[in-house]
Amino acid sequence: MTDLQHDTGHAGRVEAHRLDGFIDAAFAFAVSVLAIAGAETPHSLHDLLLDLDRIPGFACSFYTLMIFWHRHVLWRDRFRLHDGISIALSLALVFFALIFVYPLNMLFQALFSSIYDSFAHTSLPNEPMIGSMRELRALYICYGLAYACMAGCLAMLYRHTLRRASMAHVDRIKARETLYVQLSSIMVAIASLVSALLIPDSGAWSWLPGCLYALLGLTYWMAGHWSRKALAQAA
Template sequence: MTSGQDRLDAFTDAAFAFAVTLMVAGTGGMAPDYRQLEAAIAGAPSFAIAFAIIAMFWLAHVRARRMAGDGDWRFVLLTLALVFTVLLYVHPLRAMASSFAAFVTGQADDYGGRLGQMFALYGAGFVLMSLLTAGLFAAARRNPDLDAQRRREAYGQMIIWLILVATGLLSTILTFFRATIPFAPMVYATLPISIGIFASRYRWTDAAEGGKGTT
């Protein structure tokens, strides 16, 4: 069983690494002239954001995996679903990076007339991956070897990822209305506030309260 889990972990890590590779390859590789070099440099901040998002999901899976122990079939299915989704999600991430770079350098943007659709695809991927990650922590809570404190920590992480689900869902809904499309990406800026409020009010280390959160 342990060998199988090690292979699953290696497969998951490789899939996330491949997703990052797809982002780099999608920028066209080495810039053949100064204009494309300028566009590549302008796209560096958006690439950094996209990289951070992928890393965020990968680190969450690592944390959930440690809590899950050997895990069960639910954790395996959720992991495979997460791998499948991240390999699709990298495409709207790359599109956003390309769009941002074009905006900064004043070049034509292939997605300029369809920003709403692009943000909708991005939001749908974000919602699905956040929901799967929340499911991973829910599955990890089923590990009978977890103590009350670690079980409560898993519950808290699950709620945080559900907050991300709700935020992404709201942003996606805004993309369906022309007047609110510019506000769709701004919704994600509320995450530090909403998560901060929850984290400050949630008793992460209260083992006595942990049992209440696990039922």
């Protein structure tokens, strides 16, 4: 290997590490926004107890963001490509994650506030106020668009890798599994978005766009089942 080739390879690794650090920092920032969004530093025990009511919504939002981050981590650990398309898609994922964090937080906080209200017959303090079906529809649409865009970035990243990278058969199966999960996630998000556009202003079926995301569990199981069957055949 010539000195020039060595320097080029070293520069590529340094650039990759810097990109990884930036992506990790961006997701960490998004999580910090989830933790503090809409709330100030508590100045009394009463304020602290009120802020603790946000934990269920924060937990669901945190888990959703970490799914996307972890899938990108798996990609760069197993299949990384050092090309412009991979870098652009990785940065696009960060871009949409920073947009996604606000409708994500608002949707889950509103969900748990409505659950609390149905049992305690009172609303949680400092929770997002959704005053009409028009506002709820807009929230569902923002969430669905952001979710579909993030899943789309990962799907294109894995598709690009499958077309360009040389990998073992087992790794190719795992990459296809993640690709199928992301494509299914896009379809679920689009179905939720369409249902949000169609729900009547009377409030009937207002739960449908959110409940459609439960289909994600089925898509994960189906992709995992296909992956296990393919791995068993390859063994």
